[in-house]
């Protein structure tokens with residue numbers, strides 16, 4: 001199982017947002033499955049700790065890349081940091097909101113930062129790493145989204161919008177890249193007890209929140225089950241009330257219609 005996984009998604013994986021919570025759990029679980037890791041986040045001390053931990057526990061290589069994903073030079077900086085590495089898996093995990101307040105209270109700068117983190121960052125990383133995956137005929141791309149993507153909501157106007165962007169972007173990529181053997185999956189989460197959630201002053205409630213290690217396990221086990229895998233049984237039950245058509249079928253229908261339209265417009 002380890003060999004199959006490493007052959008499919010190795011030898012190196014990039015985790016964007018890997019210093020704590022779901023990202024740190026993903027690092028541990030991917031390393032356990034034999035992948036070397038490029039770990040990205042802003043907190044150098046935490047990132048170094050995660051990197052040292054996976055090297056020690058699982059004997060893999062790990063590079064800690066201290067990088068703000070909202071930096072306008074992010075693509076070039078990550079290209080330099082991963083030069084010479086064969087990246088077979090990209091998981092874009094960073095992207096939570098740090099508040100539940102209105103758009104007008106938050107202001108434009110806060111909105112722009114969220115858009116850079118959740119929209120421009122994933123597009124930059126896919127643009128950077130997907131071409132080589134397609135050339136190799138294998139690989140995986142995961143965008144960690146949120147159930148907030150299902151509809152706009154007060155106090156989360158920008159957050160719900162950027163998560164909807166991630167969701168649709170992943171669905172489109174899934175339809176485009178599968179013929180190259182590259183798997184794409186959007187994994188919306190419900191409430192998860194991460195350090196970021198704790199910093200918002202929210203207490204652990206096992207009835208309402210999942211744990212990072214359980215979320216990470218479900219993500220790693222469902223990379224090939226795109227275009228969308230909602231994480232958590234309760235969250236899937238909620239999503240199935242809203243998304244009454246299977247997303248794979250819907251994306252296939254929409255893709256067929258777009259391709260048909262494009263073919264007509266060329267003639």
Ligand SMILES: NC(=O)c1ccc[n+]([C@@H]2O[C@H](COP(=O)([O-])OP(=O)(O)OC[C@H]3O[C@@H](n4cnc5c(N)ncnc54)[C@H](OP(=O)(O)O)[C@@H]3O)[C@@H](O)[C@H]2O)c1
Pocket residue numbers: 016017018019020021022023040041042043044046067068069070092093094095096097117144145146147188189190191192193194195196197
């Ligand atoms: N927690 C929840 O209840 C919940 C619910 C639904 C969906 N989600 C989704 O799950 C994902 C993980 O959420 P989370 O709660 O763990 O919080 P998060 O704030 O997204 O943090 C996750 C990781 O991303 C890094 N990160 C954040 N901003 C960054 C930036 N600008 N540049 C580089 N790295 C950055 C953080 O490290 P540094 O701070 O060191 O950079 C951390 O390692 C997010 O996409 C979120 O939208 C979470």
